[in-house]
Amino acid sequence: MARNEDTMADGESNAGTDERLITTDVTAGLDEESTATTDSSRTVIDARNVDFYYDDVQALDDVSLSIPEGEVTAMIGPSGCGKSTFLRCINRMNDLIDIARFEGELRLRGKDVYDDDVDPVALRRRVGMVFQEPNPFPKSIYDNVAYGRRIQGMDENMDEAVEQALRRAALWDEVSDQLDKSGLDLSGGQQQRLCIARAIAVDPEVILMDEPASALDPIATSKIEDLIEELATEYTVVIVTHNMQQAARISDKTAVFLTGGELVEFGDTDRIFQDPDSDRVEDYITGKFG
Amino acid sequence: MSNESAPIDLRGDRGFQDLRERIYQVAFLACAVISVLTTVGIVLSLAVPAVGFFQNVSLGEFLLGTQFSPAIRPKVFGVLPLVFGTLLITAGAGAVALPFGLLTATYLAEYAPPGRRAVLKPMLEVLAGVPTVVYGYFALVYVTPLLNAIPGLELGTFNALSASIIMGVMIIPMVSSISEDAMSAVPDSLREASYGLGATKFDVSTGVVIPSAASGIASSFVLALSRAIGETMIVVVAAGQTARFPGDVPGLLTSFFKSTQTMTSAIIQLGLSDLSGGTTAYRALFAIGLTLFVMTLVLNVVSDLLVQHYQEDYD
Ligand SMILES: Nc1ncnc2c1ncn2[C@@H]1O[C@H](COP(=O)(O)OP(=O)(O)OP(=O)(O)O)[C@@H](O)[C@H]1O
Numbered sequence: 001m002a003r004n005e006d007t008m009a010d011g012e013s014n015a016g017t018d019e020r021l022i023t024t025d026v027t028a029g030l031d032e033e034s035t036a037t038t039d040s041s042r043t044v045i046d047a048r049n050v051d052f053y054y055d056d057v058q059a060l061d062d063v064s065l066s067i068p069e070g071e072v073t074a075m076i077g078p079s080g081c082g083k084s085t086f087l088r089c090i091n092r093m094n095d096l097i098d099i100a101r102f103e104g105e106l107r108l109r110g111k112d113v114y115d116d117d118v119d120p121v122a123l124r125r126r127v128g129m130v131f132q133e134p135n136p137f138p139k140s141i142y143d144n145v146a147y148g149r150r151i152q153g154m155d156e157n158m159d160e161a162v163e164q165a166l167r168r169a170a171l172w173d174e175v176s177d178q179l180d181k182s183g184l185d186l187s188g189g190q191q192q193r194l195c196i197a198r199a200i201a202v203d204p205e206v207i208l209m210d211e212p213a214s215a216l217d218p219i220a221t222s223k224i225e226d227l228i229e230e231l232a233t234e235y236t237v238v239i240v241t242h243n244m245q246q247a248a249r250i251s252d253k254t255a256v257f258l259t260g261g262e263l264v265e266f267g268d269t270d271r272i273f274q275d276p277d278s279d280r281v282e283d284y285i286t287g288k289f290g
Numbered sequence: 291m292s293n294e295s296a297p298i299d300l301r302g303d304r305g306f307q308d309l310r311e312r313i314y315q316v317a318f319l320a321c322a323v324i325s326v327l328t329t330v331g332i333v334l335s336l337a338v339p340a341v342g343f344f345q346n347v348s349l350g351e352f353l354l355g356t357q358f359s360p361a362i363r364p365k366v367f368g369v370l371p372l373v374f375g376t377l378l379i380t381a382g383a384g385a386v387a388l389p390f391g392l393l394t395a396t397y398l399a400e401y402a403p404p405g406r407r408a409v410l411k412p413m414l415e416v417l418a419g420v421p422t423v424v425y426g427y428f429a430l431v432y433v434t435p436l437l438n439a440i441p442g443l444e445l446g447t448f449n450a451l452s453a454s455i456i457m458g459v460m461i462i463p464m465v466s467s468i469s470e471d472a473m474s475a476v477p478d479s480l481r482e483a484s485y486g487l488g489a490t491k492f493d494v495s496t497g498v499v500i501p502s503a504a505s506g507i508a509s510s511f512v513l514a515l516s517r518a519i520g521e522t523m524i525v526v527v528a529a530g531q532t533a534r535f536p537g538d539v540p541g542l543l544t545s546f547f548k549s550t551q552t553m554t555s556a557i558i559q560l561g562l563s564d565l566s567g568g569t570t571a572y573r574a575l576f577a578i579g580l581t582l583f584v585m586t587l588v589l590n591v592v593s594d595l596l597v598q599h600y601q602e603d604y605d
């Protein structure tokens with residue numbers, strides 16, 4: 001298993017050292033300067049002056065925000081405003097894109113995830129992700145859910161873990177008798193829930209969800225929303241959604257991005273939806289813009 | 291006015307389109323028929339003289355015989371030593387080419403930066419373009435003496451080992467090139483899914499990319515092995531012309547160290563030794579050719595079935 005430093009996409013050069021964990025300072029978030037939030041909840045993810053470029057196209061423009069622990073933070077904004085880009089900065093998925101360039105600071109529990117000594121592999125084991133497009137592996141439903149646990153060496157009680165993840169993702173009842181069927185033979189909405197099950201099966205402490213309910217009917221959507229609220233009792237959830245009602249229903253904090261990758265407003269969801277500071281945000285939320 | 295307006299015209303340009311479609315159809319059919327006919331022609335040209343052969347030598351004697359000596363009396367025409375020689379050399383070539391080819395493909399598809407891949411891939415493919423007779427002499431003149439320099443290894447001037455190693459080198463690019471194409475065709479979204487779960491590059495390559503590209507990789511193996519089974523020049527030049535069966539020398543591995551005859555090199559020998567064409571030995575050439583054809587066909591059919599069975603689509 002040759003792992004040649006110089007042959008890898010930038011940022012992946014540490015990928016081999018599975019065992020290394022990010023050195024975290026659990027209390028670091030406490031003393032960070034206070035942000036738009038008023039309550040005293042702990043900050044898990046803290047972005048400071050984040051700029052992001054694809055080649056010379058700027059996708060994020062001086063974004064600063066603090067995501068509190070154990071809550072649901074929603075990211076809303078028009079298409080192309082940089083929501084996915086921001087989400088993918090948090091677990092360094094953008095490292096895989098050659099032309100991507102990150103500037104600024106992004107801390108997970110006080111540790112800058114772009115520091116040289118951070119292994120993206122270890123980071124992604126703590127920060128799970130559900131992608132915007134469902135991307136199940138061409139493997140059985142069971143193996144899809146078990147995959148992450150296997151590579152992370154969480155081999156014990158696999159059957160129960162798979163069942164539990166599928167139950168929480170509201171997919172179990174539909175697939176319990178066909179777990180060896182290919183994940184690709186599921187419908188789009190089922191695939192989306194399979195990807196959710198796959199992500200939560202490894203128990204990440206932060207879960208990034210990029211429009212996890214975009215292909216779901218109202219019943220499945222409400223089950224996923226229940227799941228998100230349940231997850232937020234133990235974990236931290238960041239969710240991108242185009243559905244204003246959904247953001248208002250399930251999130252504690254809301255970040256509104258507008259075109260150009262600018263974070264226009266960030267704060268308690270209730271306040272953002274009832275009384276936003278910015279007229280542009282009000283226009284966007286009420287559908288006059290975007 | 292009434293709403294009974296004239297129905298809209300949806301007839302299109304039927305006459306011309308029909309004609310055009312028909313011409314295409316005939317042209318495509320003709321191409322398909324030509325290649326099928328060529329194959330049938332070749333099989334027949336093998337089968338007809340082979341029938342003459344089987345009037346003198348029984349099918350059982352040919353297929354089950356463990357001795358092949360077409361020149362020295364009593365002439366015997368058992369094909370098994372040739373099948374054994376062919377399988378021996380093919381196995382040796384496969385043992386070199388499949389792992390190296392797959393690892394190379396993985397490196398090119400997953401690890402190499404795009405610039406390096408653009409340079410390396412064509413360089414590798416040059417290997418497939420070297421004339422096989424050159425490979426044969428390379429094995430004979432360089433590889434065999436080199437192997438003989440290893441203490442404890444005593445190879446004949448002509449031996450199966452150096453022929454298989456060099457044949458393996460020759461077919462590496464078939465494996466690596468086709469496998470790399472299959473691996474590069476695996477959508478990036480699957481890689482992202484895997485990285486997103488905390489996978490290392492090695493996890494992604496072995497757990498996602500290779501399984502997802504399995505059918506393409508299997509095809510590359512089959513293609514390369516078929517090429518090895520049919521390869522002639524390297525064997526003729528480097529492996530010699532002694533038909534052997536496993537019992538003839540002690541131990542399976544020692545067969546590698548000796549001169550070996552394959553089906554292809556036997557065909558060359560028979561063809562060269564008897565140009566008049568009327569003898570049983572000459573006709574044996576066609577029986578062996580037919581056997582070779584059937585073997586390759588079976589390999590292809592079996593692998594097609596396997597690929598169909600294990601195919602994992604990802605679209
Ligand atoms: N891989 C990439 N290469 C180049 N540019 C990209 C890439 N991904 C995104 N962009 C650009 O970055 C900007 C932000 O894209 P992003 O995907 O973050 O938007 P988004 O807010 O998630 O939109 P949507 O709601 O449609 O998903 C867009 O202008 C997009 O064209």
Ligand SMILES: [Mg+2]
Nearest residue numbers: 083084085132
């Ligand atoms: Mg997006």
